Amino acid sequence: MAGQWRQRQLCVLVLLSAGIYVFLLNQFTDSIRMWTTRNAATTILVLTPTYPRPTQIADMTRLCNTLMHIPSLFWVVVEDAYNKTENIAELLEFCSVPFVHLAKRTPRNLTGPYKGRGVTNRNEGLRWIRENVHTIVSDNRSAVVYFADDDNAYDIRLFEEIRKTDPNRVSMFPVGTIAGTGVSSPIIDQDGSLLGFFDPYPAKRKYMVDMAGFAVGLEILLRSGAKFVYRTGALEDYFLRDLHFQEEDIQFLADRCTRILAWHVKTSGGPFIKLITLADKLKPFVNNTNLFELVRLYSPVPR
C-alpha cells in the first residue's frame, strides 16, 4: 500500500514537473524568439545634425523621447561645434537609445546664406557610418540610414516604415507642414510609378524631396561616395543623385505615400536677453539661491 501511494505521488510529481517545465520552456522560447526577431530586423541608423541654440536641448529631448520607442535603432548625433558639449552628452547618457556622439564645426568660409546648413556634421556622420558600421551592424543583418533633424516631429510608425527599405534601394514618403504647399511628396500613380513630385520648391531638382522624406539602404550608401554639398536647397537632390540608383528602384512607403508620418517644423522660443545679463542685476542674492545653478546650467547663447 505504502509503495503504491509513493508510486502515485511520484506520478503526480512527474506530471507536475513536466507541466512546469513546458510552461517555463514556452516562456523562454518566447523570449528567445522575441530577441531573435528584434535582432534579425533591419537596424535603423538615425543621423541627427545639431547645433547650439536656445531651443537645442528642448528639441533633442523631444527627439530622444520619440526614438526611445523604437527597437533596433542606433543614433548618430553630430554637433556643429569644435567639441562635444556637456549638455548633449548628458542628454544622450540619460536617453536609452544606443548612440555615438560626434562633433565637427563648419569651417567659417563654408557658412552663409547660400552654403546650406548641417552639411559638415551630416558628412561627418556619414564618414563615421562608413568606417564604423560593422561594429554596430553584423554582416548578416541589413541597415538603413535616415536623416532626422532634431526639430522635426516624427510619428513612431514612421520608423517601422523606414525599416522596410531594402539595403540596395532608396525609399521615399510624404512630409507634412512644408512651407508653401503644406506637404512634400512623390506623386505616384495607381500602378506605383513615379509621376513627379509635389513640392513648393522645384528649382530644377531631379528629386524634389525634403530631408525628412527619404531613407537610404546601407549597401547603396556604402557602394557610393555620396555626401552633402554646401549649397542651400540642393542638399537632398545632389546627395540622392550621387547615390546613382534607378528611378524605378525607389520604394514608396507609408501606404503608397498616402500617410504623413513626418513633419518638417521649426521650434521658436525667444527672443532672449542673455540670462547671465539679467542675473547680473540680481547679483545681490543670486549666489545664495537656485538662480545660481540655473544661470550656470542655462545661458542661452544664440549661434
Place this chain on the structure above:
Amino acid sequence: MAGQWRQRQLCVLVLLSAGIYVFLLNQFTDSIRMWTTRNAATTILVLTPTYPRPTQIADMTRLCNTLMHIPSLFWVVVEDAYNKTENIAELLEFCSVPFVHLAKRTPRNLTGPYKGRGVTNRNEGLRWIRENVHTIVSDNRSAVVYFADDDNAYDIRLFEEIRKTDPNRVSMFPVGTIAGTGVSSPIIDQDGSLLGFFDPYPAKRKYMVDMAGFAVGLEILLRSGAKFVYRTGALEDYFLRDLHFQEEDIQFLADRCTRILAWHVKTSGGPFIKLITLADKLKPFVNNTNLFELVRLYSPVPR
C-alpha cells in the same frame, strides 16, 4: 534496491519541483509588487488644450510620444472646436495613454488679443476632472493635475517630479526658453523659502509662473472652484490665487528648482498655401494618384 532508487528519484523530483515553485513564486510576487507600486503611486492628470492649426498633429504626436513613457498618467485632451475632430480622435486611439477626448469651442465674444487663449477648453477639462475624477482615481489614491500645452517640450523626468506633489499642495519648478529671460522660475534661498520670481513679465502678478511651471494637488483643486479667466497674461496668477493656499505650502520641485525639465516653445511651420488650392491646379491627375489621399487627409487650415 529498486525501492531505494525510486526514493532517491522522488527526493530529486521534490527538490526540483520546490526549486521551480520558489522561482515561479518569486516571479509572480515581483509582478504583483510592481503592479501595486504602479497603482499606489500618485496619478498624474495631464490637461492639454489644443486647437486646429497646421502644426497641431505634429505637436500632439510629439506630446503623445513623450507621455507614452509615463506610467499612471491620464490624459485629458480638450479641443477648442465645436466637435471632436477625426484627426485627434485617431491620434489618441493609437497613443497608448489612457485618455478622455473632449471639445468645447471658445465663444466668439471671448476671443481676441486681451482675452487669453485656451481658457474655454482648460475650464472644460477642469469641469470634467471635478465631475469624473472618481472614475479614474480611487479614494485611497492621490492625484495631481498638470497643464501641458501641446507645443511645449517635456523631459520625461518632469513627470516623476510632478508625482511628488502633495494632494493638498501646489508645486512649482523652472521652465526653460521663456522669451526675454530664457527661464522662468521661483527664486528660493538655501532654506527653501520663496524670495520671489525670476520672470520676464512681472505685471503686478503675485505668482509669476508659466503654465508649464506648476502642478496642483487634486484635493486642493476639488476644494476650490478655481478656473481660468479670459485675460491675457493673468491666467496662471488668477487661477493660482483662486486655489487659496499659503505661500509657505508651495513645494519646490526639480532639485529645489535648479533643473530645467520643461520648455515653453512654439512650433512654426509654414506659411502655407492651402493644399487644396494647389491640388486644384494639379487636378488633371490628382484623382488617380496618392495626392488625392493626401489632400483629403491634410488640408492645413490656419485658425
